[in-house]
Amino acid sequence: MKKVILRPYFFCAVITALASLLTLQSCSGTHTHDNYGITAALDSIIDSEFQKDAPGAVIMVTHADTVIYSNATGLSRLDSVASLSENTMLNAASSTKTFTAAAILKLAEQGKLSLDDKLTDYFPNFNKDVFGGITLRHVLAHTSGIPDGRPANNEQWEKYITETASVFGYGPDFRIYGREKELTRFLESLDSLAFEPGTEFDRQDPPYMLLLSVIEQASGEPFEKWMKDNIFAPAGVTRFAYIDPSKYIHDMAHAYRRAEGPAKPKVFRSKDGRWEEYDYGEADFFLTRADRGLYISPADFTKALHALHAGKIISPESLALFHVPLVSTGNPGEGYSLGVNIFQDSSGLEKLYHRSTRGGFVTVEAAYPAKDVIYVIFSNRNDWDYNTFSAKVEEILTQKGLI
Numbered sequence: 001m002k003k004v005i006l007r008p009y010f011f012c013a014v015i016t017a018l019a020s021l022l023t024l025q026s027c028s029g030t031h032t033h034d035n036y037g038i039t040a041a042l043d044s045i046i047d048s049e050f051q052k053d054a055p056g057a058v059i060m061v062t063h064a065d066t067v068i069y070s071n072a073t074g075l076s077r078l079d080s081v082a083s084l085s086e087n088t089m090l091n092a093a094s095s096t097k098t099f100t101a102a103a104i105l106k107l108a109e110q111g112k113l114s115l116d117d118k119l120t121d122y123f124p125n126f127n128k129d130v131f132g133g134i135t136l137r138h139v140l141a142h143t144s145g146i147p148d149g150r151p152a153n154n155e156q157w158e159k160y161i162t163e164t165a166s167v168f169g170y171g172p173d174f175r176i177y178g179r180e181k182e183l184t185r186f187l188e189s190l191d192s193l194a195f196e197p198g199t200e201f202d203r204q205d206p207p208y209m210l211l212l213s214v215i216e217q218a219s220g221e222p223f224e225k226w227m228k229d230n231i232f233a234p235a236g237v238t239r240f241a242y243i244d245p246s247k248y249i250h251d252m253a254h255a256y257r258r259a260e261g262p263a264k265p266k267v268f269r270s271k272d273g274r275w276e277e278y279d280y281g282e283a284d285f286f287l288t289r290a291d292r293g294l295y296i297s298p299a300d301f302t303k304a305l306h307a308l309h310a311g312k313i314i315s316p317e318s319l320a321l322f323h324v325p326l327v328s329t330g331n332p333g334e335g336y337s338l339g340v341n342i343f344q345d346s347s348g349l350e351k352l353y354h355r356s357t358r359g360g361f362v363t364v365e366a367a368y369p370a371k372d373v374i375y376v377i378f379s380n381r382n383d384w385d386y387n388t389f390s391a392k393v394e395e396i397l398t399q400k401g402l403i
Contacts, residue, residue, distance in 0.1 A: 036068050041396045043071065049389060050074050055256045055275060055360070055381035056084050058298040059393070062306055062374045063402065070299075076253035076380060078270045086299040089241070089252045090378045091279070093363040094356030095301070096294040097208055099231055101140050101339025102308055103215050105318040106230055113218040115140070115338075122214050125188055136214065138197045139207040140338040141326040145193035145200070146207045149186035150175070150285070163189060175284040180209045183288060201327040201336055208291035215290070223289065235307035240296040242289040243280065249295050255279040255360025255380045278382065283359025292358050298378040301365070305374055309352075309367050322352060323369070349403065355386055362386050366394070368403045 034040075042059065050056040056074010060067060072084045107113045115137040120128050138144040151157040157171030164185050168174040174182065184206050194202060212223050219226045224242050232240055241249045254268075257278040263269045268277040280286060287293070296304070307313055325335025325342045334343045343351045353366040364377040364386055375393060377386070397403045 036063070036402060037400050038069055038396055038402070041399075042069055042393065045389065045392045045396075046071055046073055049384055050379075050381075055379070057362075057377055057379035057381075058084055058086050058088070058090075059377045060086060060298050060302050060375065061397070061402075062302055064372045065306065065310075067299075067302070072298075074380075076251075078254070078256065078275055079268055082253075084253065084380070087251065087297045089239075089249050089295045089297055090380060091243070091255065091292070091358050091361040091363070092294040092296055092301060092378075093292050093354075093358035093361050095354045095363045095365045096290065096292050097339045098308070098354065098365065099227070099294065099304065100208060100211055100215075100290045101322075102314050102318075103227060103231055104136060104140060104211060105314050105321065105338065107215065107218045109315055109318055113214070119144075119210065122217050123187075123210065127190065130190055130193060131187075134193075134197045136211075137326075137338070139211060141336055142201055142203045142207070143198050143327050144204075144207045145195045145197050145202070146187070146190070146204060147194045147202075148204050148206055149190060150183055150206065152284075160186065172284075176281060177287060178285070180212055180288050180290070183285065184209050198327075201329055203329075203336075205285065205288070205291040209288050210290075212288075212290040231313055232304060234313045235304040237296070237300045237304045237307075239300055240294065243287055243293045243295060251297075252295060253380045255283075255358075255382070257360050257381070258383050275381070278360035280359075286359060292356075298376055301378070302374060302376050305365060305367060305376065309369055309374070323350065351403075355390060357382050357386070364390050366390070371403050373397065373402050 038061065046057065046059060050073045052073055054074055055078070058072040061069040070086050072086055074084050076082045076084045076088045108115055113136065116135050118132060119134040119136070119139065120126050120131050134144045134146070151160040151171055151174070154171060157174070166174060167182065168178065187206065215226060216223050254277050256275040259269050259274055259276040264276065267282055269275065311319055322337050322340055323342065324337050327336050328334070329336050329341060333345070334341060336342065340352045341354060343353065349368065350370060351366055351368055355364045360380060360382045362379040362382055367374045375397065377390065394403065
């Protein structure tokens with residue numbers, strides 16, 4: 001992907017004779033070009049929201065295959081005072097689902113599954129009277145009716161361990177360290193749904209957790225390997241990971257929340273007392289992969305998202321399914337298709353997007369296929385209003401005629 005603007009906040013390499021082969025960037029932090037007239041306005045809202053000496057954010061905007069704006073401000077880690085850049089690995093939060101949905105669609109293209117397969121085809125131990133009417137299409141569209149039965153407090157935990165086998169003896173450990181099999185085990189004894197499949201919209205993570213096993217069963221390969229070879233390789237992306245408590249991810253950012261009250265045992269707190277870590281080991285329900293587990297840099301996420309909407313990962317026929325709202329989300333003008341929100345403004349312009357948080361991470365993705373414009377925001381602090389901030393970004397892009 002070509003770049004005409006890059007504004008990283010990290011030490012620039014010494015300029016050599018190879019500089020002409022490198023992406024355009026500025027050692028002073030200023031922009032070299034602003035062909036679209038968005039730099040000053042976007043810089044202004046970023047500088048007013050994020051500080052260089054605190055956890056921050058990366059924002060990128062692309063038009064066609066060109067990065068027209070990239071700005072990283074703030075720190076990726078407070079324990080080593082490392083700066084954020086567009087190449088820092090951050091958690092994609094619920095935007096993980098975009099590529100999980102693409103994986104199911106690609107397996108359907110390959111004839112290895114059908115969107116109308118029953119969930120019980122892959123989980124025969126589930127009660128057929130309860131799950132027999134749920135299809136993969138329902139799961140992708142959040143219309144399955146499957147409730148979130150994971151215990152969220154001590155009372156629910158006590159009830160859970162009397163009904164469900166668990167490797168954990170302590171509720172918070174279950175919520176922090178549980179993996180897919182553990183966090184969906186409650187479904188084996190589920191005796192009713194929240195609603196009839198296909199009739200309502202309810203955004204839940206446990207059904208998406210099940211898709212990891214579906215992908216492995218249909219492909220015959222481990223989830224991460226199949227995603228690497230079939231989803232990210234066609235996009236030219238090689239640097240990504242799914243959260244694994246046994247591995248350290250190189251260049252991984254930590255995520256933070258505002259510190260309140262006395263310091264917690266074994267939880268990192270910044271020297272100035274303002275921030276405490278809120279990611280692996282601190283945030284609930286964190287170690288599941290197909291729903292929220294993707295770690296990737298903003299640059300590579302943008303690259304993969306562009307490849308997806310350009311038809312390089314799945315076929316045009318499969319891609320078209322992303323554009324068909326199957327259910328209303330309840331917000332005016334907004335529906336949900338297969339893994340992504342769809343919004344149409346008063347002029348009919350379509351936006352496919354996610355906005356989500358995971359522990360201290362925040363991720364926003366938005367694609368405007370008719371305009372061939374994408375913007376993404378990755379942040380490692382959760383104390384800002386990402387809905388209001390995203391609206392400001394969109395207002396700037398609208399004023400400059402990009403969307």
